[in-house]
Amino acid sequence: MKFGIMVNEGPYTHEASDTAYHFTKAALEAGHEIFRVFFYHDGVNNATRYTVPPQDDRNIQVRWSELAEKHNLDLVVCIAAAQRRGILDENEAKRQGKDGDNIAPGFRISGLGQLIEAGIQCDRLVVFGD
Amino acid sequence: MKFGIMVNEGPYTHEASDTAYHFTKAALEAGHEIFRVFFYHDGVNNATRYTVPPQDDRNIQVRWSELAEKHNLDLVVCIAAAQRRGILDENEAKRQGKDGDNIAPGFRISGLGQLIEAGIQCDRLVVFGD
């Protein structure tokens, strides 16, 4: 089956991103296709490479980036939600006149249409949030 | 009176930061002292200068930074909470080997002791959260 995944909360604060990660990994292991993981609301905060979690805890951002690399996942961060919360890639930083960017490897910034497209294309859209 | 303010949620997602801001401003206008504003949990996300809110909406970070400048406020971001969520100043970026920082003017990163101190020193500690 073809899955779309939506992540609506930031890392560490809510379990949503953890559950979405374990679900995505299990779906891939079962041979399903992950069409896209879409990060919305505070979910965009999963995409900052500036996090430094305690050494004895999981690194949520790195875990997503590694899963994306291994399975060629499409991790999409909503641009409107990202602007409100300070998640930038190089292009956005330039466009907004900001002096740096913080997006992590494997994530890309795009529009809400990517979420609707996932809804249309996928057999199941599974939402994880608060 | 001497007030301590604690902000536990990020900007835009929850109203907590807005309410804390309006409370702080009203307390200052009434002649009270704001000993410190302490940002904890997702509250640390108020301190990123990378946000670009829509033009017809308030800019929560800028509002805090300006209030701090005008009234010489002490805006403290918890270091442990900031590390988990990707909020860095120049020192922290260097120490953690990150290639940039995102802290906004008027905020400083420090430890949880600053919160306890506010509890000891202030007549009232008012907490805003989810």
Place this chain on the structure above:
Amino acid sequence: MAMLHTVNKSPFERNTLDSCMRHALPGSAILLIEDGVVAATKGTAVEGKVKEKMGDVSFFVLGPDLAARGLGEDKLIDGISVVDYNGFVELTTKYDNVQSWL
């Protein structure tokens, strides 16, 4: 001591107001803010509980949050006082302490 309690969540969504009312002593006050303001309106499923507690405890509601949600003061339960942010600050100084029910 007399405490000022703040409640910022809807009583229809969370147990926050219930828990606050269970622990608010006579003579204390409850200030409804943010999504919590909906508990101050008439004709709701929680109106009875709020009115009962009003015998013991003073209720206040944050006006700017009420207005944002389109809830006019004509919709308020009688006896609940509306305050603005200045009034919120005043209440924290008038009562001996503040407890935020998060």
Place this chain on the structure above:
Amino acid sequence: MAMLHTVNKSPFERNTLDSCMRHALPGSAILLIEDGVVAATKGTAVEGKVKEKMGDVSFFVLGPDLAARGLGEDKLIDGISVVDYNGFVELTTKYDNVQSWL
């Protein structure tokens, strides 16, 4: 169609499970995850409501979340099935659709 509903909040804190149960049709399933798993345990104030709904709807609970909260499978209401993340994925494929109660 038969829907898989997910509930991730405690029934003691929020109205999520109540709202889900009010809208879950016979033949659908409810999967309790994250803080929602506490609704699957015996002897609670919501046990009766859950048991009543079990006549119509299948209940599942996410094992890793149960274990994290120190709730052993011996504490579960009889008839609620434990699944792991693989089982969660399987349920989403077995039912026609998924609705997350956020």
Place this chain on the structure above:
Amino acid sequence: MSDVKKFLYVNRKAPYGTIYALESLEVVLIGAAFEQDVALAFLDDGVYQLTKDQNTDGIEMKNFSPTYSALGDYDIRKIYVEKESLEERGLTIDDLQHLTYEDEDDDWAEKDSIQVVTAKELAEIMDQSDVILSF
């Protein structure tokens, strides 16, 4: 798979206290361009999103409630409000905005977008949807 899917946006949270209502609306507006079969459901505290006379001057947030009245122009005609949720909150349909659309199949007559439905009816609507986005 048919060409058109039934999208249902489920709104269960009050506005302004959290951002979910506003950001849900942003999805709806973008989604309207995709020519799918779109419906919105307002239940639990979500019904507060549709109240009349919202005034956000005091909290200094953007008042996004006028956007709901523009949904008709986006050809969004199915707005379901749950009866039980209104009653629990002491609200009636008269407390909500009057939302309409123009029906091109009926000489552009102005019609009501909001339908008050029971929980049982809403459960059926949910059951018949292909994509459910919850906010």
Place this chain on the structure above:
Amino acid sequence: MSDVKKFLYVNRKAPYGTIYALESLEVVLIGAAFEQDVALAFLDDGVYQLTKDQNTDGIEMKNFSPTYSALGDYDIRKIYVEKESLEERGLTIDDLQHLTYEDEDDDWAEKDSIQVVTAKELAEIMDQSDVILSF
């Protein structure tokens, strides 16, 4: 103002679903160095923070529950658990970790840190506190 203030940490949320329980504990540990009069209250879903046998291998989060048993070493002796909250959740004191401290005034005898209190008693404890931190 007296030299020592009564700090009360109010814990109302379940662990792991959100980070509040863990980050509350981090404040408690730092706060212990300030020689104030410290008490912890666990009510509503906060009582789940103290359950025995938490195993987070499956969710791959850090299991922070062993930290509660170290609180005695930080001289934190007053841990209040609300009776009504336990009952509503079908829990008893036996479902919780056994937390203790050594009483220096009583020849270092090991004593229970947890006291099960009623809502009414907890209300009085809250009322007598100088600084209330809610998580």
